[in-house]
Amino acid sequence: MVNRDALALDDPVGQSLRGHHAHFARRLGRTATYLPGVATFSAVSADPDAAEWADLARLLGPGELADMFSCPAAPPSGWEPVFSLEGRQMIWPGSGRPDHPHAATDTGVVELGADSVPEMLDLVARTRPGPFWPRTHELGTYLGIRDKGTLVAMAGERLRPPGWTEISAVCTAPEARGRGHAARLVSALGARIVARNERPFLHVAEANTGAIALYERLGFKVRKHVTFWGLRTP
Incomplete structure (x- = not known):
């Protein structure tokens, strides 16, 4: 159906x-x-x-x-x-929110604004989660986690088709991986999206098996396989 x-x-x-x-x-x-x-x-x-x-x-x-x-x-x-x-397009199929076991006790997730753009661009340059430009943060809410004042992880809202919000730019600095930061950020964004009566979705490269496994653990399901592509105009 x-x-x-x-x-x-x-x-x-x-x-x-x-x-x-x-x-x-x-x-x-x-x-x-x-x-x-x-x-x-x-x-x-x-x-x-x-x-x-x-x-x-x-x-x-x-x-x-x-x-x-x-x-x-x-x-x-x-x-x-x-x-x-x-790649894959994955959606949150439930009526609740994407979550992970320690979401209720998580602290340290902060909202990122225009003053954080240099840090965000630096993190993206080091981790390459996908396209991110100086004004991309204006598309929606971006959240981050800092370690001793340094931005080490972030994720945010990008595309907004009716009834849905895409979670994008999920990335963690190499030195901060393995601490559950990505799960915390995706869960926090998912909670915000569901609270405004929308549903989260996301896109992920087929080769990024670690990210796919994370999203599946949080409850996301594959809606369809897609091909991302770009052209140069004549």
């Missing part, structure tokens, strides 16, 4: 740009992309024609990255492939 509540997750970028993130959108025709510095994700319609791809090329500019996320549409000739990565 089709879970109609999850159909928005088939186009999470487009659904976000048309809804909760409309104020971050640049548009031309039926195409859309995020403002520079916020995200590189772009969206086209479900069955784009050559004119729509031309609109996206004009919107982005020549030789720019079109990060198509998990969009299944194929571009016309002249678009240069940049990357392709197999």
